[in-house]
Amino acid sequence: MTLAATYPDLAGFYERLAPGYDRLHRRWLRHAGGEAQAALEAAVRVFASPHAGLLDAGCGTGAFARRLISEEVIPPANLTLLDPSDAMLRRCVDILCEKARGRLEAMPFEDGAFDVVTCAWALETSARPAKAIEEMQRVLRPGGLLCLAFCADQPAIGIVQKAIRQSLNLRGAGRFLPLGVVRAAIETTGAAKVVSVPVTGPVAMLVAERDRS
Numbered sequence: 001m002t003l004a005a006t007y008p009d010l011a012g013f014y015e016r017l018a019p020g021y022d023r024l025h026r027r028w029l030r031h032a033g034g035e036a037q038a039a040l041e042a043a044v045r046v047f048a049s050p051h052a053g054l055l056d057a058g059c060g061t062g063a064f065a066r067r068l069i070s071e072e073v074i075p076p077a078n079l080t081l082l083d084p085s086d087a088m089l090r091r092c093v094d095i096l097c098e099k100a101r102g103r104l105e106a107m108p109f110e111d112g113a114f115d116v117v118t119c120a121w122a123l124e125t126s127a128r129p130a131k132a133i134e135e136m137q138r139v140l141r142p143g144g145l146l147c148l149a150f151c152a153d154q155p156a157i158g159i160v161q162k163a164i165r166q167s168l169n170l171r172g173a174g175r176f177l178p179l180g181v182v183r184a185a186i187e188t189t190g191a192a193k194v195v196s197v198p199v200t201g202p203v204a205m206l207v208a209e210r211d212r213s
């Protein structure tokens with residue numbers, strides 16, 4: 001598997017899923033993605049200053065943004081949410097921050113616009129993950145931080161994770177990206193440093209610092 005390939009577009013799938021998304025996603029976090037999600041959120045809490053401009057790309061229903069605001073990690077004025085789905089963005093209506101309808105592969109932002117870019121469980125839904133990574137790097141300022149959680153080609157532990165992976169594969173609702181290839185794609189698009197945080201399950205969590213030059 002390479003990241004250069006073009007995969008089926010899943011934006012329409014998530015548009016339909018929006019009303020029931022939170023319940024399903026809680027189950028995913030409980031059984032498979034919870035460690036990677038916690039690692040991503042910890043990285044943001046540790047590294048992002050309250051003055052940082054943060055983009056949450058593929059924001060879904062905005063659950064992560066709400067936590068950042070309620071815990072006073074980042075004020076709403078410094079937050080931007082991006083998603084291609086109107087149904088998802090409507091669920092973020094209570095979050096008083098910048099919102100943009102758009103895709104990872106063609107983000108409506110200027111170069112270097114953000115100090116931190118987070119992307120949880122959206123890279124694997126992109127039809128062009130290599131382009132998505134290039135774009136996330138483009139909108140980060142030099143020295144900025146990219147925090148990524150995604151379904152990866154890592155071992156599923158136990159019957160529940162195996163069943164979840166099987167059902168995602170069967171429904172075509174995402175893909176399990178090759179961790180080494182994602183990491184290499186981040187390195188070759190201008191990261192000074194990429195750290196893979198060890199997490200269990202068929203998932204990965206990467207933190208990358210954008211090249212300062």
Ligand SMILES: C[S@@+](CC[C@H](N)C(=O)[O-])C[C@H]1O[C@@H](n2cnc3c(N)ncnc32)[C@H](O)[C@@H]1O
Pocket residue numbers: 010011014015025057058059060061062063064082083084085088102103104105119120121122125126127
């Ligand atoms: C599994 S949900 C993750 C949502 C949120 N980040 C979370 O952690 O709950 C995937 C999200 O990515 C969005 N999405 C799908 N294709 C996308 C694309 N090409 N670019 C940006 N977002 C996309 C979907 O609309 C959906 O909101």
